[in-house]
Amino acid sequence: MGDTDRFNVYVNMVNARIRELVQIYINDRKRSGDGMLFIDFTNKEKMDVFYNPIHDLENECANPKFPDDLLNYMKDREVPSSIIFFNIFDSEGNFILEVDLDKHK
DSSP states (O other): OOHHHHHHHHHHHHHHTHHHHHHHHHHHHHHHOSEEEEEEOSSTTOOEEEEEESEETTTTEEOTTSOHHHHHHHHHOOOOTTEEEEEEEETTEEEEEEEEGGGOO
């Protein structure tokens, strides 16, 4: 299966649960600040989801666990605050999906 086909399968699975995933993102962003929702398809039998904030609020510093390439991607984008970012990944690679909250209210 090519990258595009794999990505389309994952996006379809994400879209089937988009409301739930958006709620997870919003709740975690309120609690932890700006960040990205990571959707892990490494285990083909399930979809794991976790939120990774850009900043470590507890230690008042940058989050060392937030990947630099994704941080640069988010910083280089000029998007409205209604745009949120999902990092969809498996053992072969990752894709970034941008979701507009204004379209998922």
